[in-house]
Amino acid sequence: MRHALILFTLCLIGCAESPLFTSIGADFKSYVKMFDDLYSGSWPPIEIKFGQPSDASWAGECIQNEDGQKTIIIRETSWNKYCESQKRALIFHELGHCVLGRSHSTDTLSYMYPSELQCAFYDANKGTLDIELFK
């Protein structure tokens, strides 16, 4: 009975997961959840996985196949050297492309600025950056 209860509890957690998150690698889910909590709109399921972005200098890329299905590719070597706020900024940047249709910004006070910035910069400007992304 105890085992059945544990299995049932695991299923409640695992099986009740939103379809939005089923194609998202475990490393990325917490950042996607943060994005989803801030974003008031709905968005289609997007796959997020480690891989090789098409440009050697990119840490991530949003690609769209012929069916319109969008996939975010994250370079694992970049990811592994990032602090938490850089990881968050990268996922928010790619979701900015894939979900919000945003293009790059020349303003460093935007997650759509195309280069990674210092962890302390993201930490100090988190509120402003969050507002700017969803404006």
Ligand SMILES: [Zn+2]
């Ligand atoms: Zn970009």
